[in-house]
Amino acid sequence: MQNKLMNNVQSDENARPCGLTPKGLERQRRILDAAREVFLEQGYDNASINDIMCRAGGSLSTLYRLFGSKLGLFEAMMMQTSNRVFAAFEAVECAAKRGDSPEQALKRYGHLLLERVLSPEAIGLYRLVSMDCSSEREHIQSLFYAQGPKRINEKLSAYLQRQVEQGIMNIRDTETAAFQFMEMVKGNFQLRALMGVSISKEEQDRAVDQAIELFLYGAMAC
Template sequence: MSNDQTGPATHPCGLTPKGLERQKRILDAAREVFIEQGYDNASINDIMCRAGGSLSTLYRLFGNKLGLFEAMMTQTSNRVFSAFEAVECAIKRQETPEQALKRYGHLMLERVLSPEAVGLYRLVMTDCSSERERIQALFYEQGPKRINDKLSAYLQSQVDQGVLKIRDTDLAAFQFLEMVKGNFQLRAMLGMPIGDHERDDAVDQAVELFLYGAAPRQGG
């Protein structure tokens, strides 16, 4: 008799499917509580009441409150960036820089202005806990920098092919994304509505300024 299957399948991190589901419930509950109450006020007991399970499970999986926050940020970031991976594949289908930048700009706004992202941004910007510097650094690495790195890599590929001429693609990526974002993130934090036409106009104008500048185009 074969003994290939001696127990439940395990994930590379060592968790069984049941363990992974338990972990996901805790992280989802943690996201809700952190966004609602802020890092400092968030209660580990409240999180586990929502997720179900024991405190010993939480400490075994994440170590402490900061470890839980870091894991939650990583999970959220990975989910957000699965969409950017799809865009990267689309960009490789020989799109023009104008098409690629518009696609990237629209997706960036969709993600940055989602209620979840706005909630996390508010949490990080208003946090006054002793872990503030670590929380803000983590957010920056998992959010803005990760978005920028992907766009910078695309711009560099266009420079290498001679399609674009950019002195610093990392800086250029930040400049483009800030043009697209404008004051939308602040308005979203203040609960002000943002129409689809505003997003479309912001992306279109950012792409036009980024690629062609503000001077009249020859023959235009």
């Protein structure tokens, strides 16, 4: 199912999924937008396919032809959202090519991380996944992890690995280190956002700066 969806769902703003006409592409977009609204409002288990199609317009046969099932629609929605929300992390790779210092690259990554994970859409998805009690719970959580935390971690991990190979940093496990930096930046912000507690820009800036200081203190090569 996932390979089929990857071929059918846009990977970026300019890509055209294989086999879809402009009209079909617009139909797909409407269905995915409606699905995102309904899933975030009602959760996966309570979301109604009929409700989604009422909002999107069109027939159930179109939905099943494009996505196969309710779970297939959810997977496609997650992939599309992940592409839009997390594509900006390509900037970490660009930073390395520009020759930015580790401090500059990590600062860019840290601020971008908070901007994305604390967005209303990301918080809504996190709430949806963490509170899901459907029979598909395990699959949905695995999909969210792969399309969210794991995906953005891979970008930073790859950057750190290049720093190790160039002798700039000394890190035994760059994948673990990337997750550790990410958690230092996030702190309790995600939990506070889930509870509706506001987080000031000053707090976010302070968290990013301190995470960089703590991380680089033990990561810089002598």
